[in-house]
Amino acid sequence: MTGVLEVDDLSVDFGRRRLPAVRGISFSLAPGERLGLIGESGSGKSVTALSIMGLLPENARVRGQLRWRGENLVGRPDAVLSRLRGRDLAMVFQEPMTALDPTMRVGRQVAESYILHRDASSGQVRGTVLEALGRVGIEDPQRIADAYPHQLSGGQRQRALIAMALMNRPSLVICDEPTTALDVTVQATVLRVLNRQLASVQAACLFISHDLAVVAQVCERVAVMWRGRIVETGRIVDILERPRHPYTATLVAAARFDPSEPRAVPADLDAEPGAVPDDLDAEPEGAPPTRPYGGEGR
Amino acid sequence: MAITRQILGRLTTLVASLLVASAGIFVALNALPGDATAAILGTNADPAAISQLRAHLGLDRPLWVRYLSWLHGLVTGNLGTSLLSGDPVASLIWPRFGVTLSLVTLGMVLSVVVAMPLGMYAAVHRRRARGFIAATLSQLGMAVPAFVAGIVLVLVFAVYLRWLPAGGYTDLQRDPLEWFRHLILPSVSLALVNGSLLARYVRAAFVEVLTEDWFRTARAIGWRLWPALWRHGVRNAATSLITVLGLQLATVFVGAVVIEQVFAMPGLGSLLLDEVGKRDLVVVQAVVMLMVALVLIVNALVDVGYLALDPRLRGRREMR
Numbered sequence: 001m002t003g004v005l006e007v008d009d010l011s012v013d014f015g016r017r018r019l020p021a022v023r024g025i026s027f028s029l030a031p032g033e034r035l036g037l038i039g040e041s042g043s044g045k046s047v048t049a050l051s052i053m054g055l056l057p058e059n060a061r062v063r064g065q066l067r068w069r070g071e072n073l074v075g076r077p078d079a080v081l082s083r084l085r086g087r088d089l090a091m092v093f094q095e096p097m098t099a100l101d102p103t104m105r106v107g108r109q110v111a112e113s114y115i116l117h118r119d120a121s122s123g124q125v126r127g128t129v130l131e132a133l134g135r136v137g138i139e140d141p142q143r144i145a146d147a148y149p150h151q152l153s154g155g156q157r158q159r160a161l162i163a164m165a166l167m168n169r170p171s172l173v174i175c176d177e178p179t180t181a182l183d184v185t186v187q188a189t190v191l192r193v194l195n196r197q198l199a200s201v202q203a204a205c206l207f208i209s210h211d212l213a214v215v216a217q218v219c220e221r222v223a224v225m226w227r228g229r230i231v232e233t234g235r236i237v238d239i240l241e242r243p244r245h246p247y248t249a250t251l252v253a254a255a256r257f258d259p260s261e262p263r264a265v266p267a268d269l270d271a272e273p274g275a276v277p278d279d280l281d282a283e284p285e286g287a288p289p290t291r292p293y294g295g296e297g298r
Numbered sequence: 299m300a301i302t303r304q305i306l307g308r309l310t311t312l313v314a315s316l317l318v319a320s321a322g323i324f325v326a327l328n329a330l331p332g333d334a335t336a337a338i339l340g341t342n343a344d345p346a347a348i349s350q351l352r353a354h355l356g357l358d359r360p361l362w363v364r365y366l367s368w369l370h371g372l373v374t375g376n377l378g379t380s381l382l383s384g385d386p387v388a389s390l391i392w393p394r395f396g397v398t399l400s401l402v403t404l405g406m407v408l409s410v411v412v413a414m415p416l417g418m419y420a421a422v423h424r425r426r427a428r429g430f431i432a433a434t435l436s437q438l439g440m441a442v443p444a445f446v447a448g449i450v451l452v453l454v455f456a457v458y459l460r461w462l463p464a465g466g467y468t469d470l471q472r473d474p475l476e477w478f479r480h481l482i483l484p485s486v487s488l489a490l491v492n493g494s495l496l497a498r499y500v501r502a503a504f505v506e507v508l509t510e511d512w513f514r515t516a517r518a519i520g521w522r523l524w525p526a527l528w529r530h531g532v533r534n535a536a537t538s539l540i541t542v543l544g545l546q547l548a549t550v551f552v553g554a555v556v557i558e559q560v561f562a563m564p565g566l567g568s569l570l571l572d573e574v575g576k577r578d579l580v581v582v583q584a585v586v587m588l589m590v591a592l593v594l595i596v597n598a599l600v601d602v603g604y605l606a607l608d609p610r611l612r613g614r615r616e617m618r
Contacts, residue, residue, distance in 0.1 A: 059425045078522055086481045088518030093518070098511040102610055113519035148609040164519060273399055 002070050004171050004204045005052065010064035010237040011046050012056065021047040023228035024064065029172065032200070032207040036154070036236070038216035038251065045208045048225075049174045054081035054090055075077030087117040090203075092166035094177040096158035100149035106135075106160050107145025113167045132163040135200075136193050155186035162194055169201040175218075176208045191217050212236070212255035224248045286287070300613035305602055312598040317442060319590045320372065324365045327579050327586075336577070345611050355381070368583070377584045380577055385484045387584045392571065395588070397467050397565035400477070401554050405483035406547070409493030416493075418498025418527060424505060433501060438493030448487035448560040468490060476565070484561045487552050490596035492546055499542045537607050539582035544600035 006028040013020045022044040029035055037045050050056045052066055055071065066073045070088070074079065085091075098206050100109055107294045110132060111125045126145075133141035134161040149157060159177060165173055178194065179187040195218060198205050209215045215222055224245060225234040231245040243249040335348045335357070354366070371378055377387035416436055423429030450468045460512035468476035504527065505611055507513055516526045555567030562568075566585055573581040604611050 053518060053526070057425070057516060082517075082522045083517055084519050088334060093511060094510050099515045100529050101512040101516065101534070101607055102528070109466045109515075112516075112521075116520040150610045163513070164515075167519075 002067075002114070003030045003033070004069060005029045005206075006067040007048075007052070007063070008067065010048065010051065010062070010066060012044070012051050012062050016055075016059070018061070020052070024062075025225070025228075025230045027230065027233065029206065031171065032202045032204055034207060034219040035206045036219035036220070036222035037206055037225060038210065038212060038215055038222055039247075040210055043225040044228040045225055046176055047167055049091065049176050049206065049208055052174060053085060053089065055085075056077065056085055061132045062286055066178060072204040085218045086113050086165075086170075087168045089174075090168070090170040090172070091176065092158070092165045095181050096154050096161055096178075097181060099117060099161055100157055101177075104148075105145065106157075107150065108158060110164050110167065111278050112166045117168055128167075132167055133160065136160070136163045136166075137189070137195060138163075142162050144211055152186055153186075153187045154182050155190055158182060158186075158190050159183075160192060162190070162197060166197050166201055166203070170203055172204045173198060173208065174206045174208070177210070179215055180209070180211075187214070194218065212251050214239075216255075224251065301605060304605060304612070306597055307517060308601050311595060316591060317369075317595055319594065320369060320483050320587060321365065323583060323586050323590065324368060325361070325599075327583050328361060328364070336579045337609065356511050372587065378580045380578055380581050382578050385393055387581050390581060391566070391584060394564055394566050394569045396469070397563055398551075398554055398558070398567060399556065400470065400481055401484055401488065401551050401563065401565060402547070404481050405492065405550055405554070406543070408485050408489035409546075410488065410543070411498050412493045413500050414532075415477055417497040418504050418531075420501040421504035421508060422499070422523065422527070427476035433498075436494045436497035439490050441496075442490065444487050444491050445556050447490045448484065448530040451483045452560070454481035465560075467565075480561075480563075482556045484563060487560070488550060490555065492550055496539075496542060496546065499539060500535070503538050504531060505537050523568075527555075537604055540600045540603050540607075544597040547596050551589050551593065 006026075008026050010022055010025050010026070011020065011024050012022040025044075025048065027035065037048065039045050047056070047060075051060070051062050054076070056062065062074050065075065068084065074083075091120055099107065107126070107129050109130045114120065114125050114128060129145055130141040134256075137157060138159055144152065144156060144160065150161070164179075167222050175194065179190050182190060191214070198218075205218065207215055207218045212222070220235055222234065222236050222239060223230045224239070224244070224247065226247045232239065232243070234247050239248060240252055240255075243252050304413065309329070335343070335351045339347060339351060348453065349358075358366065362527075368378070377389075379386050380390060413436075416432055420429045420436070422430035423432070455462045456552070463480050464483075465480075467480050468529050470477040507527070513530060518528045521529065553569060554565065558565040558567035559562075559571065566589065570582060570585045573585070
């Protein structure tokens with residue numbers, strides 16, 4: 001059967017000097033399937049993600065094929081890709097601190113991702129937005145929707161961004177290190193929200209991380225990227241036991257598993273849309289809006 | 299409310315800087331050698347006549363007394379009377395104020411209208427030849443002095459093509475179309491330098507916008523490039539751009555003084571130059587003060603504008 005997305009011999013290089021970032025990678029995602037993409041910074045993970053989204057800078061050159069439901073996206077005009085983006089193909093980024101427009105209320109930004117793909121006015125969407133914010137475990141959606149991004153904590157912002165990404169029930173969600181910039185305690189709750197949301201809309205997911213332990217909480221399968229190539233693909237449990245590539249071995253050695261953390265949540269479980277579990281708001285409200293990472297890995 | 303306090307604070311600074319500016323202007327102009335008596339009576343006048351006239355004009359009073367009485371006049375709307383003609387200064391200024399205000403406003407609007415798309419285009423295509431060309435084009439405009447541009451424009455569009463008047467001015471109330479026709483060439487020459495400079499800042503501001511994470515988010519939810527720039531980019535870039543615009547206003551006023559000469563427009567600039575030549579300091583003082591006040595007031599408005607544009611600044615103690 002054909003997947004949602006088939007990446008076929010994808011290569012990306014940059015600039016006049018053709019600096020290669022991705023060197024001929026292939027993988028595919030079946031509907032609802034989740035694949036972890038793991039590797040160190042500079043290994044080409046984020047470039048892969050952005051090339052699928054069609055958001056690479058002007059000086060990037062993409063070769064190979066990115067087949068979306070059988071149709072190649074490489075070289076398609078932005079008019080075509082932008083209709084796909086945010087509707088069928090969504091993305092959650094690494095830096096919740098800077099990923100929201102600082103001059104616009106959060107609710108309006110979430111509403112945009114809905115309105116852009118529909119004939120709706122912002123007045124009618126308010127309820128939908130509040131519902132979406134509630135689904136990602138924001139306990140006071142009214143207040144958060146009317147707040148500006150700088151008034152929110154990192155966890156709240158990332159939840160809002162997850163709500164934005166899942167607003168249109170996309171078939172694929174690309175997550176680029178969505179919890180890297182968050183506190184460890186917040187990380188766990190945001191991952192849980194993400195898991196539940198992915199399951200409830202039955203979206204496939206490409207989950208990018210440099211941390212095997214984090215990937216293991218979302219995905220069953222993982223592809224290991226190293227210097228622009230996929231050097232190993234397999235089920236996480238197998239890779240943990242028998243890493244074949246030396247880089248994978250160092251990754252496995254570096255990964256820290258907390259036995260209390262839940263492993264890959266099966267997609268069909270825990271899929272109650274709209275239900276807000278009590279333990280989600282353990283995170284302190286109004287945490288200081290500092291930026292813990294300087295935008296590493298880009 | 300914190301915002302009200304911020305705005306009141308800015309108004310206080312405005313009043314303070316207006317006071318400092320007025321004192322500076324007054325002292326500078328009155329410290330010039332050769333006062334009004336020399337202008338009225340000539341350099342070879344009888345010393346007795348001079349001291350009599352000085353007493354009559356109140357010039358024998360101490361400087362600070364004269365300053366305070368001038369300031370009192372400013373606040374109550376009495377700008378004094380011309381030393382030479384005896385006309386009220388206000389009646390000299392107001393008809394000319396409209397000319398300069400039209401020129402400056404149109405010049406600013408024109409430079410924004412040209413600089414925004416040009417700078418944005420150069421930013422979007424900064425990695426390509428066309429972006430480079432757009433950036434270079436805007437540098438070219440900066441290298442040409444406004445009055446040279448004005449003369450060339452007159453030669454081409456007024457003398458050679460005869461499309462537009464070479465100079466002069468018609469009141470907006472009398473004939474809006476003629477008003478506009480007379481303003482085209484002067485405001486284009488004024489906007490050329492100013493717009494080129496602005497385009498540089500626009501480009502820089504939008505290069506930053508294009509690399510922002512939130513801009514990528516906007517693209518990721520389905521915005522196309524240019525709509526995303528208009529919807530999310532302009533508002534964010536505006537905070538830095540209105541600062542530049544506020545600062546440019548002073549330059550544009552100076553530019554207008556020159557351009558009014560080139561196009562023989564009866565504005566404040568030509569009044570200023572005339573009266574400086576005649577040493578009618580009361581008029582000069584009033585004109586300079588008016589221009590400085592306008593620049594200061596607009597810059598205060600710019601600061602208040604930040605609060606509207608950037609919610610992060612609201613409620614902060616420091617505005618910038």
